[in-house]
Amino acid sequence: MALSFCGNDRGSNAYSVDKGVLDNGCFVDALNLVPHVFLLFITFPILFIGWGSQSSKVQIHHNTWLHFPGHSLRWILTFTLLFVHVCEIAEGIVSNTQMESNHLHLFMPALMGFIAATTSVVYYHNIETANFPKLLLALFIYWILAFITKMIKLWKFADASLGVQHLRFCITALLVVLYGLLMAVEINVIRVRKYVFFANPQKVKPAEDLQDLGVRFLQPFVNLLSKSTYWWMNPLIIGAHKRPIELKKIGKLPIAMRALTNYMRLKDSYEEQRQKTEDPDKSPSIWKSMYRAFGGSILLSSTLRYMADLLGFAGPLCISGIVEHLDNSTEIDRTNKTANMTFGVYFMSSTELLQNTSVLAVLLFLALVLQRTFLQASYYVTIETGINLRGALLAMIYNKILRLSTSNMSMGEMTLSQINNLVAIETNQLMWFLFLCPNLWAMPVQIIMGVILLYYLLGDSALIGAGVILLLAPVQYLIATKLADTQKSTLDYSTDRLKKTTEILKGIKLLKLYAWENIFCDRVEETRGKELTSLKTFALYTSMSIFMNAAIPIAAVLATFVTHAYIEEVRLSPAKAFASLALFHILVTPLFLLSTVVRFAVKALVSVQKLSEFLQSDELGDDSWRNTEMSMSLEVGKKYKHHGDTKTINRKGRYRMDNYEQPMRRQLRPTETEDVAVQVNDGFFTWGSNLSTLSDINIRIPTGQLTMIVGQVGCGKSSLLLAMLGEMQTISGKVYWSNLPGYEILFDGSISKNRYSVAYAAQKSWLLNATVEENITFGSPFNKQRYKAVIDACSLQPDIDLLPFGDQTEIGERGINLSGGQRQRICVARALYQNTNIVFLDDPFSALDIHLSDHLMQEGILKFLQDDKRTVVLVTHKLQYLIHADWIIAMKDGSVLREGTLKDIQTHDVELYEHWKTLMNRQDQELEKETEMESQTTLERKTLRRAFYSREAKSQTDDEDEEEEVEEDDDDNMSTTTSRRSKIPWKMCCRYLSSGGFLMVFLMVLSKLAKHSVMVAIDYWLAAWTSSNPHNQSLADPFINATNYTKNDDTQIAEHRSYVPVFIILCGAAIALCLITSLTVEFLGVAAATNLHHNLLNKIIHAPIRFFDVTPLGQILNRFSADTNIIDQHIPQTLESLTRSTLLCLSAIGVIAFVTPAFLIALVPLTVAFYFIQKYFRVASKDLQDLDDSTQLPLLCYFSETAEGLTTIRAFRHEARFKQRMLELTDTNNTAYLFLSAANRWLEVRTDYLGAVIVLTAAVAAIWTSSQSGLVGLGLTYALTVTNYLNWVVRNLSDLEVQMAAVKKVNSFLSTESENYEGSMDVSQVPKDWPQHGEIKIQDLCVRYDTMLKPVLKHINAYINPGQKVGICGRTGSGKSSLSLAFFNMVDVFEGKIVIDGIDICKLPLQTLRSRLSIILQDPVLFSGSIRLNLDPECTCTDDRLWEALEIAQLKNMVKALPGGLDAVVTEGGENFSVGQRQLFCLARAFVRKSSILIMDEATASIDMATENILQKVVMTAFADRTVVTIAHLVSSILEAEQVLVFESGTLVESDSAPNLLAQEDSLFSILVRTHK
16 A cells, blocks of 8 residues: 555564563654544544634624733743654655655554644634633643653654754754743643642632723733734734724833833932932933843844844855755665665665755745844834833933923023933834844844854855955945035024015015015025025935945945856856855944944934933922922032032932822921911022022011012022022021911812812913813812803903903914913912912913903902901002002012001101002003003904804815815824725825926836846746756765866856956946936925925915915915925935835846746745735834824923923922823823834735745745756745835835825815916006006905805995095994905905096006005004115115115114114014014105005004004105005094095995084994994
């Protein structure tokens, strides 16, 4: 029979047991089958029953996942066992080929062992998930049986004196060891869990994290197989295809990865270092602390990395073996056979197995799979550690910020930008350094190993190749540093460009009205030109870097092989050639990366330096100030006074950051008087210099009363509040805070008033990025009645009604911008709402107008706070409120001038009292003036309403263009429909490429294709060269006499060298093409960036004004900042990388298919698998990327927000709450980032395995079809490169997809319609001096802002004589301003016309029309630059004309005094001039343009009386002969007008001279005058 278990050889009786049962080898093998069969019989029923009853795996929630003791060890041992079984099977099969008939017992038990081992691990996993350890007994028995049977086999082998030189002996010995270890693991489980043989089994609960359903990041909890393949990510990644991944879906972080945990780890090691250092000034080393806290993970990662790198060398060696043995796979000489027969079967030596090509192919596959698994595991560990480190550092920085001394912030030692940099840049630098640091010590080892192997393969010539690589490495480092520098300079230019763009966009209305938009547009273009020059340098260096990376291996290969041809005696065999080719490919990566890693290491050193300095900076003293013990700081103060040094308190005892609970309440000291809330005795306080800011302070704040602090600006009123709050450094003296026993008890369940907390409203209002409600409640429980009362007291209701979502609207930095007054009232409301005994209000009236101040004083302070019997301290300048004060503290120059009630002061200090009286009178006069004007608040509300009115209109028009979805500020719209989610934005790619120009695209495609063809040609030529002429004799037959060899030596060598010239030419061409391709792609990018930005700028500058009303400024700026940056710097590199990796993969697959066409059959399923992997990954990756971005912003903002509001947070004692919130934000961002990196690992593991399968199929196909050895080498070398590049294809695709969104956003703005600049008249037809007289006819005029909206002016008819002074008035929203815009054709005039001096303005070119009229706007707009630029940017006027204009505007003397005169600097927005001065500059600007028509649009709204008088006077004199149209919001300013037009809701209702209209009692004009409107 052909198949028999013990074989059927002639002359041997396989089944005889004459010499004893165990001496029959076949019987022993059969015995080995028993345990395996036993296991399968027992476990299969259990598994089936288990699976049947669970019906699906889903019901087991992951909280039952428990790792039994020795979990990972068991997995590792089982995997090793499986590998050994594979070797055993291979050995059996190969030995079997040497026998006459089939001996099944050689490999059958091994096969069963393999199945049993697989079953054991599946079975174990199921028991573990079910947490039912009793069933492990079956495995225990199996290990024992297997161990015994293998021992018998090994003992028999040793008996027959077989030893290590025989492979089967080694394998059996290994199996014995493994089974023994597994048995030990099993015993350990019994020992720990006591599930059998013990009376009381131990109950074990799953990890705390797993009981919490919110934890979705399961990497630490799943089994080893799932850990290494990221199998647990499948549901998330595949689910993303159906619906986007949201924050809810990624859940919380496991406890071990939370910022708090890691922060405690880092802090403990930091503290430990601090205790160790004797010298208190020497800062603890952050490096050591990091190593202490996270060193273990880094070591683990490095170990994994070493293993991966060493396995990486298996690839080239296996290739060399396969190619070599394909050449001489002759039968092994039969003579050895009989020698190796024992037990009637053949025993082979270890080397023999490795000469079998099929075995090598399988080994190659396994090595690749393992190498990739280790590599990804190493990456994952470093990334997780990096993220943990970043979380810890952020928490450390935040805790430090909360304790920074205020003087540090105010004296400018620690600026906000510094803190922002620490958070945004330095922590990330350190995180990145951690990601890359295993490379630092893994790479040198890899390089050395590579060079040694090359030397072993090629001899001396290998050293030349390695030399080329090493020599060129520094060049790469140089390029890398240059790149970093260029990026910096590019950044400077783009910041400058952004500043100018922002200015243009803020002042766009003025620019359009003056027809100056092109001039300012050119300014931006000029800066952009510089930026582009810098970008071109950047592109050049980038392309050089890419070129070096591609050219170095070619150069090295060229040098090596050419030298080899001329030096070495032996011809190059295909095996060695392709192995060395693969080795060169391996060597290039570490060398290329090394420069990056070194750069990051240098940056990390700098970052740590900065962090260290920050952590060492001054802090506030401890909390003794809130308890009355100030003795400590007293001594300290004295001590430091002598040193002339101002560090607050010595460093040693200072680093207590974690008292999360409130400080203990202290018992009363009998000396404290009950009616004083705060008392300061002999206080000297400073802001950090040695000079005391406040000196000799002795004050008391009576409990439950209203204390006012008054005094001139800068006399230390705010400082006094802060000194009481402990924010200042105490030089000497004490601050007592009394403890009010009455409040210890909880009144009827309401909150006890917290004695340690002070409600404080700072002078500079500070808002959180949160809703209005959250800003007011500020962490206190919501009480509806109280909330309503507070809002009414601060009269916030009207403002809240204007907001789109009422009090649920987000305000703050990233929310809606409120005006100063609105912000201040919210801060006061916050202080009122808090349930604290003591309320400090620092000048709450400064930004409020008189009505609001009165209301706040009466309702809020006198009624709301005094009813509550709260102690109020109020700093104010409004002396008229002094009559309400119970206690007054008057300050002067940093000390207390007087203290007492108003009566005391009236009797004792008459002079002061009189001084106050005169001041009060002055304030009353101002009051009258203020009531006349439209109050500031109504103005603020008006601007708010305008902002929203335009937004709403926008949302109506937006529904139309569904196609071009304009993404509202990128923050929260993450819902895109699923159908579009997996599509690649080809349309945008085409748009991008076409903006680069067709020539460049054509060049790029051509050079790319040429380059890759040449690369293939080089390798093909190498294959032909090495396989040329009949088998090299020195290889084929070593026994032929050497003299034979020398005869045809010369001809052979000549023939051999004839291949060299072509090889050199091809390599040269390849290097040249590398340069060309890298340059074309980068410069294609620059061209595209140039065009896109240019078009965007022009489109936006020329868009109608309506566009700016409806599009938020932030959104337009985003296109110019973030999106332009992506287009400038990121897309070209992604595009380059994507095309390169795709073409590499395609050429590799092409080559393999050419060598072994059979490979194509296997390609089909592989392609399908690849398609689905990339499809799922791209969608999930994009979502996770968005989550990462959207969670990063709040985190960064939170830091700067905290730093700004430090005093408020500390006064309220809310540090613990803020820390908590910071930890939550950090964890959220870290979760997103961890998931993103786990998803990247998910992809890479899968593509790597696919690559390994490609290698395996290519190898197997080559062996079976046994084609020419050179070509097989070629195919396999290419197959190896595929594994490296497959995941890059997908990663780059998904990157490109994200980056193309920027092109899409920019593109959506490119479809904006421009204003019609042409007009229907030619410029030449307009008289040069038009308008000569200034006669205006308005005929049946109808105006609307947009074709979608209702008309704002309806059928207006009016006539204005040349030189007439006309006033236009009406209530808010009646259409006055719209008329002024209609004069400039800024709005849609859809009926009627305006005729000026006989020409219909709608027919004029816009440039002409707008440059011939003048306007003064309500908000004065100045641009950064010189005064000259602001008055006359076209540079058409003489200096005399400019000085004349300045003189008319009463500015001449002021400008003369400035350095530079007309060329004096104007800062951004004209901040270096007062509002009144800015308005006068605008007047001068209108005068410089000698136009016979001037329009004043509410020009006096934002200026004081004095400036307004100047304006009125100038208008009457300088503009006497011109037509002046004044749009007035104060009717009083147009009482002298010759003609008044009164508007009501878009129609003209009255038109006559002012006196005539006033005479009619019931006219709208006289009603307006009476009501001061």
